[in-house]
Amino acid sequence: MASSANPFSLSLSSELASNSSLRCANSSEVFLRLPNSPAPPSLRSSFVSPIKIELNRVGVSALKVSRIGSRISASSTPVMDQSPSQTSSRVPTVVEVDLGNRSYPIYIGSGLLQQPELLQRHVHGKRVLVVTNTTIAALYLDKVVDALTRGNPNISVESVILPDGEKYKNMDTLMKVFDKAIESRLDRRSTFVALGGGVIGDMCGFAAAAFLRGVNFIQIPTTVMAQVDSSVGGKTGINHPLGKNLIGAFYQPQCVLIDTDTLNTLPDRELASGFAEVIKYGLIRDAEFFEWQEKNMEALMARDPGALAYAIKRSCENKAEVVSLDEKEGGLRATLNLGHTFGHAIETGVGYGQWFHGEAVAAGMVMAVDMSYRLGWIDDSIVKRVHNILKQAKLPITPPESMTVEMFKSVMAVDKKVADGLLRLILLKGPLGNCVFTGDYDRKALDDTLRAFAKS
């Protein structure tokens, strides 16, 4: 049972283990207190400390370990004897997105794909279309189909497997989803399930919004990026050759199911890309969360499950709060796009998919922070802290060398935040954790930033 190849063995990285107090409450639970992560102030009362990690057949397989420190695989043994009903009774962390009659829960936890009733309670009708990509289908499609159909023989599940990558986030690929839905004779009471990263979520969501003028859908994000950002808030859409996400809809899912186990298979570069959005939440509205990240970035990079779960939960809480206050991006919601205007220009300039979204956002945040500093709106300690945390996350802090000032300008001119010809930007202003969304800034600062980061 204690073999390192055993999927139910649990290990902690040495650093984490040496700095942590572990207490076995019972056979399937471990309370883990990280010294550098004191019970963080919660946005909602539902968050309680200490961080509680439930260990069982599912929970254990979620834990990704960089290097073996102390082995506590014994605690997982009894879990293998748990009956399915016991497994199903575990309660995931829930973050509610409050949007009136379109409110929905975000479930966060390990092993959630092994809890069929979580998914099934949100499936409307008898027909489901799972939209996924070639990479994720090989890893998780069977699990999802099982979760949808176990004990539920009336349900029929179809799937459409799209090519993997941002460059396929276009109308041609979207049409494949419609083709499959129509060939499968899906009707209005069908449910679309997005299984994958942000590209899949955005495309499946838009397909669900537009198919028969709207069917139900469920998000099962499998990347940090999708879990902390794109799956939450109802923005869906596809790219146009001239710009990202120019065609889409605001469309809310029935639920978001974040099984943190799916991060086990995420490549390092994609993991880091997701952290760019996590860092963003700290910068725009949650200084305490940023400080927590400064102390825990190493744990996050090492995929410490407790740190990941906390970062995902707190990111979702931040995003849910913003979206609840401003679903259709009247103003507040736009602040979630810190660094994105510069970042979109980078993604467009180098071609979709060459840089990950989070990488482009990271460089874009550095540019936004640089501009904020040039405007005199922040002091240089924030500039340094942003550089430092991004470096810790192995994220870029400059755009690719091929970018020119003109490339930035031409793409930024068609940004969705342009209103009546005026480009509005999200910029930091004041102490850490404060930002503004404004078109009222000195154009010279923007020009200076562009010239500092891109060639003429």
Added chain:
Amino acid sequence: MASSANPFSLSLSSELASNSSLRCANSSEVFLRLPNSPAPPSLRSSFVSPIKIELNRVGVSALKVSRIGSRISASSTPVMDQSPSQTSSRVPTVVEVDLGNRSYPIYIGSGLLQQPELLQRHVHGKRVLVVTNTTIAALYLDKVVDALTRGNPNISVESVILPDGEKYKNMDTLMKVFDKAIESRLDRRSTFVALGGGVIGDMCGFAAAAFLRGVNFIQIPTTVMAQVDSSVGGKTGINHPLGKNLIGAFYQPQCVLIDTDTLNTLPDRELASGFAEVIKYGLIRDAEFFEWQEKNMEALMARDPGALAYAIKRSCENKAEVVSLDEKEGGLRATLNLGHTFGHAIETGVGYGQWFHGEAVAAGMVMAVDMSYRLGWIDDSIVKRVHNILKQAKLPITPPESMTVEMFKSVMAVDKKVADGLLRLILLKGPLGNCVFTGDYDRKALDDTLRAFAKS
């Protein structure tokens, strides 16, 4: 001035003139009372009798005449001297679509395109994209651009002219709208204007819904079909090779502007096609309106402006009421689709655009009525009255001979009203003006109807 080639001359068909009492109230007004159209019972108190037709530069050009009877062109002369402000002071009929914070007005009247402030008060931002087709652009694009820009130098108007016809209501054509919008660097505060029939309205509306996840739009419908049905209620979308309107959105305009003058240029067959939807309102919920139509179909076919204005207004009122009660088609709204399930099968079967939508709906209504009668839900007097009024409107009462039972079944299987595999239909039940939307009917009646109207 009185030359028949003069666009400001007014003529009445001899039959209409001989049966009408005309009274010149002043230089720009004529009160016209049609003996067969007594002041109709209004759904809302805003409708007053007698029907008042305002004649001026605009109003006169609205009147389509089948054959010259008595000429009263003299009355239009003073109108040419009217100042723009006088012209602008005329008040259109307004039907309100009540959808909470997405409520909007439908303006109905002659000469409304010559009242720039009507359009301009609903334009958001400084950039407008007019979406129209080759046929309508030649007739009305200049007028609309003038209405948008007159006295409003800050506005810039772009236009995209699509090929004309239902067969172009697809993703490829839709992409041309996005391409133009993006090339023109339109932003979120732009306004899309749909100028044309139902195909243009549906495509422009969906483009507006999806461009940057939603920009404002305005409907200027130029066919009876669009004026009484498709422009009202926010259904937008495109066709898929396997079915009509399978991809789209519920998306409400800022306003609908119905300038009845635009019907002057509408071909007879399209005029009649629109009447199919007018007849539908009577059948499903407004027996009095149906009776009015029975008495006035001849006047409608002769394009009597008073009759047309009344039919449009009352149709819009019926549709607005249904849409206000059930925007997203929970049930009641589906009743607006009487005959449409059979009709869509016909349109798909013969190829989009071969039959006009209203023609297919007419034959479809006959089939729905036939099935209702087979179920014992209506008596045969209703069957006969439906046949009669459709014949009066020169609309088909059988599907094309090429249709087979299998063609109906295969298309109906992907109808949007299928839920969990069960096809729900709108059928008449009870006295004239009553219908049901139900999946609870004897399948044999459906089979018998299909076999009676289509070959095996």
